[in-house]
Structures are given as C-alpha cells and as structure tokens.
Amino acid sequence: MVKGTRFAATVWSAVALSTVLGVSRHRHAAEPTPPHRQTVPAVIWHFDSLAPGRPPAGFVFGRTGGGRVGRWIVQSAPDAPSPPNVLAQVDSDRTDYRFPVAAAPSPAFTDGSVSVRCKPVSGRVDRACGVVFRYQDENNYYLSRANALEDNVRFYYVKNGRRIQLANWTGKVTSGVWHELRVDFQADHAEVYWDGTKRIDVHDHTFSGPGRVGVWTKADSYTLFDDLTARPRGP
Numbered sequence: 001m002v003k004g005t006r007f008a009a010t011v012w013s014a015v016a017l018s019t020v021l022g023v024s025r026h027r028h029a030a031e032p033t034p035p036h037r038q039t040v041p042a043v044i045w046h047f048d049s050l051a052p053g054r055p056p057a058g059f060v061f062g063r064t065g066g067g068r069v070g071r072w073i074v075q076s077a078p079d080a081p082s083p084p085n086v087l088a089q090v091d092s093d094r095t096d097y098r099f100p101v102a103a104a105p106s107p108a109f110t111d112g113s114v115s116v117r118c119k120p121v122s123g124r125v126d127r128a129c130g131v132v133f134r135y136q137d138e139n140n141y142y143l144s145r146a147n148a149l150e151d152n153v154r155f156y157y158v159k160n161g162r163r164i165q166l167a168n169w170t171g172k173v174t175s176g177v178w179h180e181l182r183v184d185f186q187a188d189h190a191e192v193y194w195d196g197t198k199r200i201d202v203h204d205h206t207f208s209g210p211g212r213v214g215v216w217t218k219a220d221s222y223t224l225f226d227d228l229t230a231r232p233r234g235p
Helices: 012-023
Strands: 041-043 060-065 073-078 087-089 099-102 114-120 128-137 140-147 154-161 162-170 178-186 189-194 197-203 212-216 223-234
Touching: 060 162, 099 128, 114 128, 114 140, 114 212, 128 178, 128 223, 140 178, 140 189, 154 189, 154 197, 162 189, 162 197, 212 223
Parallel strands: none
Antiparallel strands: 041 223, 060 099, 073 087, 087 223, 099 212, 114 178, 114 223, 128 140, 128 212, 140 154, 154 162, 178 189, 189 197
16 A cells, blocks of 8 residues: 555646746645655645635535535634644534535545544534545545544545445544544545544545545534645555
C-alpha cells in the first residue's frame, strides 16, 4: 500500500501559487505549500494566511444531496494543530441527506494519500468529519468519514449523488478533540487510518482515474479541519 512508499514531491513556484490563488505566500498559508525543506513529498493546506470569516482561496465548494450548500470559512482556533487558523463548516442545516464538500485545488492524482486533522464540535443530526479523494465533482468521489454521534469510521463511494457504504469500523470517536483521519490508496485498494491506527482495508474499482482531495461533513455537523495533506504517489 501507500504507507512506506516513496512519493514524488509536488513543486509549485511562488509566482504560480500567488497568481492562481490570489493570496500571498506565508509560513502557514491558505494555499497549498510544500512542507519545510520539502523533506516530505506532500502538499499541505494550513488555512492561516486569510483573515477569519473568509473561505480559503482556490477551494471549490459543493453539496451532495439536499438542503443548503454549506458555508466554509476560516476561523481562529486557539488549539489548532498548526495555529492560528482552521477551516470550519458552520451551516447548521439539519437536512439528513446533505453532504457539504470543500475540494482543494490541484494536485489531482490517482494513487497516494490524503489526511486531515479534524475536530467534530457539535451537531444534533450528525457530528462528522471526512476526507474525499479521486473527487470528480460534488456527486462523484470516494469518502472516508468518522462520526462522533455513532462512534464509527466508514468508507463509501459516492456516484451520481448516491452514497454506498463499503466498509465500517466501530470504535470511539470523541467530540471536542482533535483527531487524524488518513486514507492511503493505490489502484482498487484503500486503507483508512484513524488516529494512526489502521481501521479499514477495502477494495473497490468505482473510480480509477485521477481526482482532487478535500474535506466533507454531513447535515448539521459543525466540524473544524486543519493540515489537509495531499501526497501523490510517485512513479
């Protein structure tokens, strides 16, 4: 699987980043930036260069299902894994089959890894945090999500707006605490890690081409996200 595999670094020029995303480069930038010294071949979104109350530059926002589209904004958070800011979905629409998605800009890739630090804060219908990969549009992507009201982690594909569950792990998902959710994927094989421990191992071939990565919630979930990381697998 992807874990332990060497990945090719994604290299972005300062000019290209500032031109495409319209924000200045910063140590904790809202745009994707290679980690320090490029020792890890990943692209990370820290959400820190924008003033709170604005959506992150370059992201595309959508919604699978019904209800309102969702509202994604940068917020300050004293306990952010990489302070001072995080990304939050703050619309509290309780429509049950409603899945707001925030898709990151490039890179789009087929095999690799996506991870995020997430904190499920509140929600009466659901209290979920998720990551998507091989994202084509708001109705077509792979998804893994954790739910603090159900105490489980699941893996799905969403095709033509229909969500199909492929695997489930039952275990504690604590509200008000930062967690790490990661998916390593190669060809038809995906492994889901929750707080560093592998919980799901699944095969599926619904989406076999490249796509973007992003974050996801459900219904009225108020969830915080930080350090969204895309790590394409090298040749």
